[in-house]
Amino acid sequence: MERHFKRKFSSTTSSSDNVGSSSVRDVGISRDVVGSSKESELQDVLANLPADPRLRPQMLDHDPNIRDEVRRAYLQKSPCQPKDHTFPQTDLLGYDRHFNVKWFDEFDWLEYNISKDVAFCLYCYLFKSNFKIGQGCSDVFTEKQHIQTVLIKQSDQARIDYCICLTAALDCVRFLLKQGLLFRGNDESDTSNNKGNYVELLQFLADHDEKVKAVVLEHALGNLKLIAPTIQKDLVNSCATETIKKIIKDMNGAFFSLLVD
Known part of the structure; x- marks a missing residue:
């Protein structure tokens, strides 16, 4: 008989099925609303990403679900590199220094803030967990800083000691060059009785000047003995370069000739 007649379901069953279908639809709608809200938030964040490094929020302040998208967006954008900006000069130990625009071509991650005259590292901002907005990239150029900048980190006494040691070494070099004397000795070891004109002359200066004695030879740092x-060759070459510059300046573009015998 069931083949010829359709089974009738109770109204209770139909009602429960309708309720179940309605619940499923409601859950689906709520998920769509949440997903749409997240997508809208992401699009709003990506559309308003600050280009200035100092105006960006911390990466940890972004929702964890959109951080990767924010990172990807910054990587796809160009770093903040105002190449047409006239970078201000800063007096550094009597020398005017300023940010070099050529660094932008050498380091594609380098950024710059005009208002504070500070450089930033884009990768540090994106991936460094303890990165703080405003700290700049103070350790980016450690190996390529100018010697004057490196000296700032040393104590005043260390700079004074080095100047005394270098001045004494140059005094010895100038004396030997003027007299046409040899520099090197056959045995310049600590136990040698004759360490050569340069080292012996430096020892002579130390014996007659307590300030020099305190910073040269055995009292100098291992890598600052200048012996x-x-x-010695570098000091001689420096003196030769300065002498040539002085001769050229004194000639003031005049003609000259060389006599070769």
Whole structure:
């Protein structure tokens, strides 16, 4: 008989099925609303990403679900590199220094804030967990800083000691060059009785000047003795360069001739 007649379901069953279907539809709608809200928030954030490094919120302040999208957006954008800006000069130990625009071409992650005259690292902002807005990238150029900048980090006494040591070494070099004397000795070891004109003359200055004695030879730092053969050659070459510059300046563009016998 069931083949010829359709089974009738009770109204209770139909009602429960309708309720179940309605619940499923409500859950689906709520999920769509939440997803749409998240997508709207993401689009709003991506559309208003600050280009200025100092105006950006901390990466941790973004919703965890959209941080990767924010990082991807910043990587796709160009870093904040105002190449047409006239960078201000800062007096540094009597030298005028300023940000070099060529660094932008050398470091594609480098950014710059005009208002504070500070450089930033884009990758540090995106991926460094303890990065703080405003700290800049103070350790980015450690190896390529100018020597004057490196000296600032040393104590005043260390700079004074080095100047005394260098001045004494140059005095020895100038004396030997003027007299046409040899620099090196056959044995310049600590136990040698004759360490060569340069080292012996430096020792002579130390014996007659307590300030020099306190910072040269055995009292100097291991890498600041200024007695190595390569250092002696560097000092001689420096004197030669300065002498040539002085001669050229005194000639003031006049003609000259060389007599070769």
